[in-house]
Amino acid sequence: MTELLIKNGFVFDPINGINGEKMDIAVKNGKIVKSVNERKAKVIDATGLTVMPGGVDIHTHIAGAEVNTGRLMRPEDHVKDVVRKTALTRSGVGYSVPSTFVTGYRYSKMGYTMIMNPSMPPLEAKHTHEELNDTPMLDKATYPLLGDWWFVLEYLRKGDLTECARYVAWMIATTKGYAIKIVNPGGLESWGFGRNVRTIDDQVPYFGITPRDIMCGLAKVNKMLNLPHTIHVHTNNLGLPGNYLTTLDTMRALESVATGDKPVAHITHLQFSSFAGNDWGTMRSGAEEITKYINAHNHLTFDMGQVIFTDTTTMTADGPFEFTLYELSGHKWVNSDVETETSGGIIPFHYKRNNAVNATQWSIALELALLVKDPWKMFLTTDHPNGGPFFAYPKIIAWLISKRARMATLKKCHKKAQKLSLLPSIKREFTLYDIAIVTRAGQAKALGLKDKGHLGVGADADIAIYDINPEKIDIAKKYKAVRRAFGSAAYTIKDGEIVVKDGEIVKHVDGRTIWLDVKTAEQVKVDEEMKRRFKEYWTVEYDNYPVFDHYVKVSCPLTIKADV
């Protein structure tokens, strides 16, 4: 393996407390090391450049059944963004639902090296993994949807947490997943008959259980299993005016599971769950109330779910929410329910500046990010492609580091949204150190990825170098230059190899798939009884259900020892 020496860059490595110090980073055998032989190593002169750990995305829909159906239904999205084959790279299409290869290339060009695919129906897990195999340049992991799985509902109803934990462990290992994903708990099962739940204490029809029971139960299970990430929650009532109250209820309910300062839940794309008002006409931001709560408690992390003003494709396991969008827009609508497990929906959506609701959504995400005092609780996402495509991240960085940037956008927004926005009253501007937290360090920490998100000795040599000289430019003023730099990395280094130079792919690498092999003391018994139950619940045989080893191209299992 080649040795690398990145010399003299401004290093931002928040996990190790390094804030823009000029220093060298040495790389050997794909890992960060103390030093290398300078004469043998390839030297990258990073003088005047910013060096960060490779970007980590905690929540981005890039692979699997729903993403692919999104691709299938949107030829009009593809034609505006085509990508040619080169000697090194495959062709494809881009924009809001890019083909797999293009997804990998574009993330890599922005200096990202690890992404988390957040919603995998267990029954279709093989599909997700097949696509992840064809998503190059990145390490990746994926979360199985478990919040409405009949096994979970039944064991939690019985109050049998231990048995529930065993099955969850079995399911995560069986689907080669990474975390417990919960979407509109109870709502998805209800959606099986076209219904939904409206508060966290509504009963799920036929199951005698509430969203509160599901979330708290699985948060406890998560602890019993010692999973590296927390439960990953998409709240009830997402996308509806007044839902910030449901979100507050959800966060309060989870207090009961918290001990000490350790987070027990990640609330994803929080913007979509922070609407105040009674209807679309009176819809306004609930960010102040939400962030007040988050600032006073330590059991939660969240990501933004920033809205970008563009034409994109919304997709979520929250089938009833997509139905609401269908009723609102009349647009083409995909619904895809998955037996005994989950549901899903897709609708194209164009966020417009001159739409009061869309503009308010844009503002809410930034308000959340800026009003939460501790950046380690907050991560930068668009919930790709729900709020907008991931390649818009540099725009969000610009809005976070520069009041001038966000005011420039706000000025072009709908008058009502301008009047309601809290942004004019917020002075805070992120530093590059903050940006490094919310785009890599914080995400890696929340995910429990010990070798990612930092540049300490022993970490994976996943590194991004950007053409930003923090000594020379005032980033808040020159936000456009910063935006450009984050959109096109000077170098991306993956496992110690230079894969991107000057914003172009120079080497193809596959990347790994990281998954959890959760070991419980007593494992789920796979006997005739289990197989019979399986036949009753699903329409496939038990033997054909698991994601076999050969479905993962570069497999990287992490063994987790559970407490049960």
Next chain:
Amino acid sequence: MVVVKSVTCPICGSLCDDIELTIENNEVVKVKNGCALCESKFLGYKGEHRIKTPLIRKDGKLMPVSLDEAIHKAAEILANANYPILYGWSSTSCEAQRIGVELAEEIGGVIDNTAVVCHGPSILSVQEVGIPTCTLGQIRHRADLIIYWGCDPWSAHPRHLERYTAFTEGRFEKSDWKGYIQKVKAAAGKKKIESAVRRGVVKRPKAQPMLQHELVNAPPPTLMKEGRKLIVVDARKSMTAEMADYFIQVEPNKDYEVMQAIRALIRDQELDVDKVGGVPVEYLEEVADAMVNCNFGVIFFGMGLTQTAGKFRNIEVAISLIRDLNKRTKFVIMPMRGHFNVTGANVVFTWQSGYPYGVDFSLGYPRYNPGETTCMDILLRGESDATLVIAADPGATFPRRAVEHMAKTPLIVIDPHMNATAMLGDVVIPSAFVGIESEGTAYRMDHVPLPLKKVVDPPKGLLSDEEILRRILEEVRAIKAKKMREAEAA
């Protein structure tokens, strides 16, 4: 002797995965759980119709050659072609399809799958209006109204009813198998009486049972029954129609009108005609009522909609009907995908290129414009200059003029069987049967991926589709690299 359980059947889009095979001396000797098609394939795949050796057409005749020669010849044709078509893909594994897309990209050709002649129009409609759908288990657990429109699962997907719909037990809905048996008995009894009446053996009882022609204008009482209801809509009385609680016979090419009429009815609009598409409006009213009043309904549709007048417009109106119905109750719709992995072909093409079929790489990036970049149209316009056919038989399934052009230009065929296309081929490469002699992945009609097993070894010397394609791709690259070197030297 070994028994292999949970084998996935590589025939139709139902992809039953509960087949049990008994293997003796590297041969399948017994099939359990399978339908007639399944048994025919697993017991007959070894038969006399296999292609035994690679063939190349010399002086008008297909002559045996070595595999290396056949692969080199195939690669040469593709590397030298200006606008080649790679067609088929629906009866092979996703793993082979992945290489297929890469090959198409490498040679700047067009890759198309059999969806173009089955559910291509359905995909076009999904791109227009979306599709509310689900996996088959949802239907098994929840559906109390099952409609097959323009499809005949009894013939094309024989276990569909028993595994996924009317005759299966779910968490919330029970099987209607018993009801069906009763119906069959009643029908048999009625036939006996009818024949007795005809023969003058008995006098016709006054009130009942009514004879067939008297039922024509009566509302269908079966739609009022409890439990699962099965409706079949078709232009002819198919085998499935025979089992249905209610059969509606639509005039050919009139499905669009009938569907629109039902849409109007569920919006509580009145129709001022007596019949639509040959169907009395009272019948349609009954159907509309059954739709609105069910807890969970589903329409499965087939070629009866995609291949008749209106084509994708038929599907568009069907999906629009489902969109409307979802404002009243829960309703889903699903195409009955034919080949066992045509869904997989759409899935793989889409994740790699963004488009499900008819993908044109001739400009260096994927382009998709059905009617232009679809294989049928290219053949009919006579534009292609070579064709590779794998895991499909356009020689038998395409209209005459399309096959004419295909037969005129160099034709490479990869298939286990000597089918019509192979008979027309210039290079014929026999392959192992995927799902019997080689493994892989296939997608069920509802997009659920299932593993295909290798249960016996292929005949000596036969490679899987995946291996053959990989070798052709490598050979194409070698030929192109050589050309490049030669050009540079010159």
Next chain:
Amino acid sequence: MVQQKLRVTLLTGRTIEQGVGKEQGKSSQEYFEACSTVYMDEEDMKKLGIKSNTNVLVTTPHGSVVLKAVKHPRGSMPGIIYIPYGPWANAIVNDSTTSIGMPSFKGTPAEVEPAPDKPILSMEELLKNLYGK
């Protein structure tokens, strides 16, 4: 009165026999028998004065082919004939894709006339005849 010719609408599609034949191999006898058949309404056959298993010539604007006429086993479908998918059906279907890639496999106007003396071509003969290979 017996007619010389009958105007009908041609549908093509699946039958279980065609499916079984297909899996046996397309050069099999099962496949030949399944696909070189045209299913007709009983009344329509009476109009032509033919019985099941009589050869007929089916002609459309796109070609003509000799097939064995068989009574449709279930229900009535006057004016409709049904040929299982296969090279015989495809010799005569409407190939117009109406610019969407899909030919018009169902609903082609056709004429049927009795042809008891004309032979049904085997697949090899048919292909040779149509495509010269």
